[in-house]
């Protein structure tokens with residue numbers, strides 16, 4: 492599947508060819524801290540199937556194994572873009588949040604569930620609003636769409 496993505500300000504963008512069956516969610520504590528979100532979704536792409544426009548910044552993270560990973564993000568808007576091995580990357584892990592087609596890319600697996608937020612597997616039970624948070628009590632939907 493061909494996808495394209497960009498950071499929030501548009502300074503960095505890309506095109507890629509991925510398999511929708513390889514989308515995953517990672518609940519590891521590094522993904523939580525670095526993404527600013529309770530978990531992160533990624534889809535891998537081979538470097539030869541990835542075309543980058545613009546120049547992301549990289550933050551080098553040393554894993555527990557000693558492997559060094561390069562985490563690419565936009566230096567202007569801060570949006571996360573992908574990670575790869577620092578030396579001779581073969582695969583990039585694209586951050587799903589920057590992929591335009593992300594709504595079509597449901598995850599097929601979840602990893603590092605031992606560090607997942609205890610509430611994250613029951614999001615459906617949390618009251619929902621169709622638009623933004625406000626200082627007013629949101630108009631929660633009454634539940635799932637019935638069909």
Ligand SMILES: [Zn+2]
Nearest residue numbers: 498500565568
């Ligand atoms: Zn940007």
Ligand SMILES: [Zn+2]
Nearest residue numbers: 517518519522
């Ligand atoms: Zn992770």
